Amino acid sequence: MAVIEIKDLHKTFTLTDGRKLHVLNGITTEINKGEKIAVIGPSGSGKSTFLRCLNRMEEPTSGSINFNGEDITSNNCDINKVRRKMGMVFQHFNLFPHLTVRKNLTLAPVDLKIMTQEAADERAKILLERVGLADKIDEWPERLSGGQKQRVAIARAMAMNPDVLLFDEPTSALDPEMIGEVLDVMKELADSGMTMYLVTHEMGFAHKIADKILFIDKGVISEQGTPDEVFDHPKQPRTIEFLSKVLRH
Amino acid sequence: MRNNYQSRKALSRGDLLLGLVGIYLIYLLYASGFFTAEAWADFNRRFYQNFVKDRRYMMLVDGLKATIFMTSGATLIGLIVGLILSVIRVAHKGGAKIPVLNWLAESYITVLRGTPAMVQLLIWNFTIFASARDLNTQYIAILAFGLNSGAYIAEIFRGGIEAIDPGQMEAARSLGLSYGTSMKRVVLPQALRNIIPMLFNEFIALLKETSVAGYIGIDDLTRAGQNIQALTLEHSQPLVMVAIIYLVIVMLLTKFVSKLEQWLSRGRRR
DSSP states (O other): OEEEEEEEEEEEEEOTTSOEEEEEEEEEEEEETTOEEEEEOOTTSSHHHHHHHHTTSSOOSEEEEEETTEETTSTTOOHHHHHHTEEEEOTTOOOOTTSOHHHHHHHHHHHTTSSOHHHHHHHHHHHHHHTTOGGGTTOOGGGSOHHHHHHHHHHHHHTTOOSEEEEESTTTTSOHHHHHHHHHHHHHHHHTTOEEEEEOSOHHHHHHHOSEEEEEETTEEEEEEOHIIIIISOOSHHHHHHHHHHHOO | OHHHHHHHHHHHHHHHHHHHHHHHHHHHHHHTTTTSHHHHHHHHHHHIIIIIGGGTHHHHHHHHHHHHHHHHHHHHHHHHHHHHHHHHHHHHHTTOOOHHHHHHHHHHHHHHHHSOHHHHHHHIIIIITTTOTTSOHHHHHHHHHHHHHHHHHHHHHHHHHHTSOHHHHHHHHHTTOOHHHHIIIIIHHHHHHHHHHHHHHHHHHHHHHGGGGGGGTOOOHHHHHHHHHHHHTOSSHHHHHHHHHHHHHHHHHHHHHHHHHHHHHHHHTO
16 A cells, blocks of 8 residues: 555746756655665755655645645645654754753654653653664763764654654765664664655665665656666666766775 | 964953053053142042032932833843744745735834934934823833844844754654744754843843933933033043943943853753
């Protein structure tokens, strides 16, 4: 069953000088429960914009997004309700620096009256255990390393018990030696059956965990398929060129 | 290390300059015969005339009360006006459809910041409230300075909020929190750390700005000095005393703000 169905998604930015920038030019795809989809492509191809449209961090210009059967682009959709069920992990972590790790995880569930503080604390403990940071529960974000911050950010996104997790280049801002610990956490999430959308430059990781690869170029899905199909037997010239550049090293 | 060295060097240069100025002033006093017994006695006699006789120091005390009353009242109005204006401007930028309100807020800020506070004060007193002669002019001054200050405080609030990484708002919204809740729980607590010291600086600026209130007949601290002048026909002591009182208050407040800033930034690194 499709968790998210995207039909003919367009996104146009209007620049300050009035020119239009067409970032997404009609994307149609879907993600099923438990599926992991990795989105790859050159920078500026629109892959991050695509991901950010899924929970309307960016407003799509046209097209529809169905989440659990509800059209979330319609005017009478309560986007705040939808977002509770779509966790998002950002490139720059975006932890709340004025709150402890515990409060970072419990702010939303408690404020939205989904859990009591005690229940949320309990869940925070379990989630931090899962990302290997149980001892950091009362730490301030500033005192964590980049890798630890991103693991906390993943735990925070999980705190609302979402149906799907959106990862927007989660390892791009990390020191190389910290990428592994974050990918390990994501691998564990993937193995546990989490539905995941992942925009990434980590081709090896995408190959390993993804069920499907979307190659986005110039705002359209120019090639898609299993990791084997896309990485090992790409058909489109643009895909071949891109992969030859990123995999050469 | 390097910063330390530079700041120490800058400090010693400042000390040197201050020392030279001090020596020069003492020389001037010496040259004018200040250190003679007659001059000293004259100084004391004039000091008595200016401040002690007929309890004239009370004029300064009452003037200071008026100054502090106006500054506090104006800050209060400024806070309320500034808060409203900044909410409009920030919400407009955040996607709320309020173009007319935003235009009004922007115009307000442009006009009130683009004209001298004193001219605004005169307009309030002699034009807008010209026929309300039984109204206490101190309230007119509070209104004029408060509305003027509101324009500056609005920019302080807005600047403080916009200095917060937009990723903070995004992260809060991505968890399903509303715009208002995200503002209240995530953005504002961080912005306030920057805003609070700047509000105290605005208070300090306002304290000095109210010194023009004498133009609409308010006996504030500055005007009290002039009133003493008028009584004693003494040209220097009352105004120098007024300047010293301002300076002491401003220095104390400045010291307090820098302590406050330290305290707030220490909180960040708890």
